[in-house]
Amino acid sequence: MRQIHFEDDFLWGCATASYQVEGAVDADGRKQSIWDTFSKVPGAVMNGDDGTIASDQYHRYVEDVKLMADLNFQAYRFSLAWPRIMPDGTGEVNMAGVDYYIRLSKELKKQGLEVVATLYHWDLPQVLQDRGGWTNRQTAYDFQNYAEACFNHLGPYVDRWITLNEPFCAAYLGYLTGEHAPGIKDAKQANRAVHHLNLAHGLALQSYRKTGLAAPIGTTLNPIAPRPASRKPEDILASEYARAFNTDVFLLPLFNQGYPKLVTEGMGISYPIEDGDMAIIGEKIDFLGINYYQEGAVVYDETKQGKNRDVPVWQPVTNQGWPVTPFGLLRILHYIQGFDPNLPLYITENGCASDDEVVDARVHDLFRCDYILKHLAICKQAIDEGIHLKGYFIWSFMDNFEWAWGYSRRFGIVYVDYETQQRIPKDSAYMLRDVIAGYCETL
Template sequence: MQNIVFDKDFLWGCATASYQVEGAIEEDGRKPSIWDTFCSQDGTIMNGDDGSIAADQYHRYKEDVQLMSDLNFQAYRFSIAWPRILPEGRGTVNQKGLEYYINLSQELHSKGIKVVATLYHWDLPQVLQDEGGWAVRSTAYAFAEYAKVCFEALGPYVDQWITLNEPFCTAYLGYLQGIHAPGIKNPQQAYNAVHYLNLAHGLAILEYRKSGLKAQIGTTLNPSLPRPASRKAEDVRAARYARAIFTDVFLLPLVGKGYPVEVTQDMHISFPIQSGDMQIIAQPIDFIGINYYMERAVVLDESDLFLHREVPSWQRTTNQDWPIVPYGLLRILKYFDTVTNGLALYITENGCASDDELVEGRVHDHFRCDYINEHLAACKQAIDEGVNLKGYFVWSFMDNFEWAWGYSRRFGIIYVDYESQERFPKDSAYMMRDIISGYCEY
């Protein structure tokens, strides 16, 4: 048994994303996103699920905020739905959409909970995808316009801003593997998306600095630093390749170090860089968010597009077959601390899917409790070793639409009965309450 104690100024939060929890996809002027379109296609989502109702937070946000308050959470990280704010992707602003996020923010503040707003968590307006989506340069500028609208309207209410969530997933899952919206399988479009997402972030930061707002702003990555499966030089190199293509193409440009040579030279991948782009991307930011769930092992495979291949792991897995490797989070935190020269870091997502069962109003998800505890121990070790880690947001606050998995996987610390929309705190929710209180032995 151990008692891990964090400093009193460590920020404890919970997180969700607009399309995963809001529902109300046709209300108050919202227009379709790429996920609405993707879900409507046969075979894309498990069980034919979609986000049309999700956890109905659009109508139930007051209830959810009260639950957050009851559990002692200090911050709520949510995302703003671009199609609610600019239904046509750019141009006319939808005031009803802004009002929802103002009301949500005011409700959070009334309970003493900080507002952490993510501008983009994957729900690109479909009209912009019709123009080429993230594979074309104009989308980065449309994002900057959207960001400016949000800064101007929501600036007084937001305590912390995040530009993008996991550009890795947008670029590679959406444009390379095709398993996320918009469902494209085209390597060059994926590489274009990498660069235009990076550019969109930089353009948004420029707009923010012009706004005069003082809240902190950063971005969120889901870094992948697979470990080599052996001590062989080729497998060590394979791990470096994996880190370069999945993490460094997003991280290094943020800190002014450009795209990694392993990608541009060894993999012969080109990005559509124009003069001044890299300076825009490298605008100073206040923090980086890290989403972490798992780590895998790799070996060299020169026949692979990215020169490496994953091999089986020995660790316990979640019900998504994701290996549980808390030490991997420590390695990532230390790597980011080194590359960014001590920039403030936040864990903006961490959690797991498990086989939760509701019995007489209770869910005894001790598997999730163990997962969270093990990763918090890694966070505390990182802090003890000098990493500037400032907070932790559990994923997810509530069960929700889990993208291609539909509603078949539950990540929440709150159980959602999707038929009645009734909420039930799981044991992990009560554990988080005790951790935030400052005393929790496990």
């Protein structure tokens, strides 16, 4: 065993998303989101599950925040529900929804935790989807108005802002593969969504700079950069194609480098760019959040638009079938830091789903403990190699509604009994308590 040391200013946090944990979908003026609608589609979500109750954090946030504090966490990253704050997508602000987030923020500060608020974690108001959702350019401006309302009402309480969570998922899973809400399978719509999500981020950032608020603001990506399965030049090119389509279309515009030529020229994809868009998207961020879970491998395949095809890998997998590949995190950190050596980076999500059972009032999730420790070792190695990594947020603080998987997969370091809503910290929670206290031991 060896002990790994992180500096005292390294930020330790936990994370969730509104639709996954809050429940209370009809409470205090909240209206329908695309996930409320999608969950009603037969076969869309495993077992017909939905987020109607979820982990009931809307009513149990005081208990949850106390548990976060007891586990030594220094920050809580949660998302604001657009249909709770602005139920009609635009226009009037629902102050009852705002008040919930004020109460949550005050409770976090009372317990000594930083407030890290994500403006959008996929729960688009259904009324905006009825007008085209992210395929409609107007949605980017609607997001800007919603963001301004959040800045105005929650600005005094938020310590860090994140504009979007994983636009890859919102665009591609929502509009290309149809795995996520709104369940559309149309490549042209997906590519329009890519650009409008990027534009929404930039517009919100522009508005934020005018507020005079001092809290840092950034965005969060889930960079997907599969390694080449061989040293053949064509397989290396396949890896570059995969990274360009999955990651660089969101990453490069943040650094004023436009859309990657491998996508626009190599794949023949065009985006609905209007004058001034790319400068808006390239507005300087204060930090970048990185969500990392796995790395795959690809080979070249001329028959695919993206010129790449996934191939089997050898690593052990989580119960979602995702390979455990911690060194992929090191590769992606170096790649992203190369765009701006001084930009602070945060791991805003990392974790795994595993088969968790309660035995004698305990949950011994040793697979998850091993997963986390291996990735923390990589975080430390990255820092030692010059990466400007400033914090780590575990996904997820608690078991929750896992999107299309429903409640069949558990990512939490806190077990949730969905019948009683009892919270039971797992071994991974106590392990992270030790890590934050300064005792991080890995093989």
